[in-house]
Amino acid sequence: MTQRDPGTAPKTGDRVKYVIIQGERNSKMYEKAEDPMYVLENGIQLDIEYYIEHQFREPLTRIFEPIEGID
Numbered sequence: 315m316t317q318r319d320p321g322t323a324p325k326t327g328d329r330v331k332y333v334i335i336q337g338e339r340n341s342k343m344y345e346k347a348e349d350p351m352y353v354l355e356n357g358i359q360l361d362i363e364y365y366i367e368h369q370f371r372e373p374l375t376r377i378f379e380p381i382e383g384i385d
Contacts, residue, residue, distance in 0.1 A: 315349055334361045 316323040
């Protein structure tokens with residue numbers, strides 16, 4: 315964000331909205347974080363596997379874990 319437009323880049327302590335985009339397999343999460351509006355405007359693909367794993371699978375596992383007979 316700083317490289318694209320230093321004037322509007324977040325400052326230390328600011329809350330920053332972001333989404334996780336597709337990237338290299340072993341890339342760090344901060345390398346895959348991107349501004350949601352930039353992603354929309356530039357047709358960048360989200361990392362769907364990340365969202366399935368962290369936004370759906372983990373929470374659902376915690377919800378259904380106490381129920382016996384469900385694998």
